[in-house]
Amino acid sequence: MVFTVKNILCLNKIAAIGTDxxxxxxxxxxxxxxxxxxxxxxxxxxxxxxxxPELQAxxxxxxxxxxxxxxxxxxxxIVVFNTPGANANGVKELAICALMLASRDVVGGIKWAETxxxxxxxxxxxxxxxxxxxxxAGKTLGVIGLGAxxxxxxxAAVALGMNVVGCDPFLSVEAAWNIDHRxxxxxxxDEVFKVADYVTLHVPSTPNTKGMINAATIAGMKNxxxxxxxxxxxxxxxxxxxxxxxxGKVKAYVTDFPTEEVIGVSGVVAIPxxxxxxxxxxxxxxVMAAMELDEFLRYGNIRNSVxxxxxxxxxxxxxxxxxxxxxxPNMISQITAVIGETGxxxxxxxxxxxxxxxxxxxxxxxxVPTDIAAKLTAVEGIIKVRVI
Numbered sequence: 096m097v098f099t100v101k102n103i104l105c106l107n108k109i110a111a112i113g114t115d116x117x118x119x120x121x122x123x124x125x126x127x128x129x130x131x132x133x134x135x136x137x138x139x140x141x142x143x144x145x146x147x148p149e150l151q152a153x154x155x156x157x158x159x160x161x162x163x164x165x166x167x168x169x170x171x172x173i174v175v176f177n178t179p180g181a182n183a184n185g186v187k188e189l190a191i192c193a194l195m196l197a198s199r200d201v202v203g204g205i206k207w208a209e210t211x212x213x214x215x216x217x218x219x220x221x222x223x224x225x226x227x228x229x230x231x232a233g234k235t236l237g238v239i240g241l242g243a244x245x246x247x248x249x250x251a252a253v254a255l256g257m258n259v260v261g262c263d264p265f266l267s268v269e270a271a272w273n274i275d276h277r278x279x280x281x282x283x284x285d286e287v288f289k290v291a292d293y294v295t296l297h298v299p300s301t302p303n304t305k306g307m308i309n310a311a312t313i314a315g316m317k318n319x320x321x322x323x324x325x326x327x328x329x330x331x332x333x334x335x336x337x338x339x340x341x342x343g344k345v346k347a348y349v350t351d352f353p354t355e356e357v358i359g360v361s362g363v364v365a366i367p368x369x370x371x372x373x374x375x376x377x378x379x380x381x382v383m384a385a386m387e388l389d390e391f392l393r394y395g396n397i398r399n400s401v402x403x404x405x406x407x408x409x410x411x412x413x414x415x416x417x418x419x420x421x422x423x424p425n426m427i428s429q430i431t432a433v434i435g436e437t438g439x440x441x442x443x444x445x446x447x448x449x450x451x452x453x454x455x456x457x458x459x460x461x462x463v464p465t466d467i468a469a470k471l472t473a474v475e476g477i478i479k480v481r482v483i
Contacts, residue, residue: 101392104131106139109156113381117389133388137380138162146171151481152391154384157182157371158244159327160401161300169402169452172419172479176387176399180243181379182371186325187247189370190295191255193349194236196364197293197321199228232256237291239284239307240326241266241274245297250275262287263298288316293323300327310335319346325370328352395456395483403454404447410483412442412458417481418471420455422448429474430455437464 103117103124114124114135122133134141134153141153142164153163154176168175196202204226211218236252238245238261249259253275261274262281281287284307288294294316298304308322309332322345324331331348333356339345340362350357353365371380383399390396395417396407403419416434420426427446434441439459446455464470468480 101133102128102131103133103135103388104128105135106141107135107137107156109135109137109384110378110381112378113156113383113385116382116385121393122389133392135381135384135388136163146173152176152388154178154388156377156380156384159299161327165402170478174391174397174400175402176384176391176397177401178380178383178387179399181383182373182376183243183247185373185376186244186297186370187251188373189351189366190244190248190323190325191251193295193323193325193351193364193366194231194252194255194293197323197347197349198231200226202364231293234258234292235260235290237261237281237287237294238278238297239263239287239294240297241278241280242270242297244325245295246270246274248295248297249278253277257293260287260290284312285315288312290317291320292317293321295323296326296330298326298330300329305329306332308332308336310338313339313344316344318344320344321347321349323349325351325366328354333357393483395481397454400449402449403452404449406445406447406454406456408443408445408456408458410458412440412460414459414463415483416457416459416467416471417483418455418457419478419480420453420474421476421478422451422453423476426453426474426476427455430457430471430477433470433474434459434467437461437467437470439463439467 101122103122105126117124130147130149132149132151135156136153137156140162150173152174155163156178158177158179160175160177163175165175233256235258238249238259241249241261241263249261252259260279260281262284307330313335333354336348337360340348340360347362349364351366351368351370353367357363358365387399394410395415397403398405418430434457439461441457442460443458463482468482471477471480
């Protein structure tokens with residue numbers, strides 16, 4: 096199969112170990128390329144960007160896609176990929192650090208020690224008690240979200256001698272197999288909140304999770320609970336949190352997402368979004384993003400998309416038709432009818448859906464008419480068609 100050179104635009108610096116996976120005989124990769132068929136991005140804001148008709152996919156080298164207009168991409172048939180699990184170990188290690196920071200006033204102690212100028216050893220022994228804390232061994236950690244990151248955090252906490260209870264309504268079978276059998280699976284978030292000495296959040300920001308930590312949920316937690324948020328700032332209602340910190344209901348809050356509302360607040364440790372800021376995480380994300388983009392642009396296969404279903408099928412026949420459409424009745428029969436009218440023979444086909452969006456891949460034999468894409472997109476409900 097012959098591929099024409101495709102432009103890939105990098106909106107941020109993407110680790111070379113990832114971009115090097117893109118064959119330069121197939122792809123032109125750079126920060127200033129025109130009319131890209133693919134975009135690789137980390138944190139660059141894309142909501143105000145205009146996308147050309149040639150854009151097929153956006154690969155986010157990371158898990159969150161808040162910087163990408165996913166809904167608009169869906170309407171335009173642009174696949175948005177992320178890299179779940181690629182940075183999981185880096186975030187897990189920061190979560191372990193956060194457990195310690197929530198338990199002992201290490202940050203306050205360091206700042207205080209830096210003010211000492213004379214007779215330091217004596218001053219340290221006299222003043223260290225103000226920064227004393229507790230140990231995590233034997234305490235209960237509540238893990239909200241047991242996916243790639245939450246599962247690793249739960250397992251690590253078990254290894255550190257903690258009792259662990261977790262909840263994830265969307266836990267996959269694959270993720271469940273990787274969780275230590277000693278992690279208790281709770282039926283609800285409230286069940287976790289009720290028993291946890293520490294609560295750590297590992298869920299995406301969605302309409303259902305925004306503000307999930309609020310006055311009502313905090314009221315259902317233990318007095319002196321310590322909360323860790325390395326996921327997204329808006330999972331926590333800042334006003335309610337500050338009130339709970341002030342009255343002692345919440346002992347400490349460690350977050351990787353500083354905001355104006357929590358900076359400088361007593362009891363808050365604000366980390367400057369370092370969760371995935373390791374060389375290993377950046378490399379892993381870059382490699383995964385590049386491989387997802389390559390597999391899709393070459394063969395139309397989708398893996399780890401946030402807006403279209405995972406679809407993978409070995410190529411057969413003379414050409415492949417990739418059809419993006421709404422998840423509505425009678426689409427398959429309409430697609431095959433149009434293909435049949437052209438005289439093409441269907442060798443193989445797969446169809447899957449994700450929410451309101453669906454994706455059908457059809458391998459055909461025969462001479463593919465130049466207007467096949469136009470004929471298919473004329474069918475109501477079909478968003479875009481690619482011919483490979």
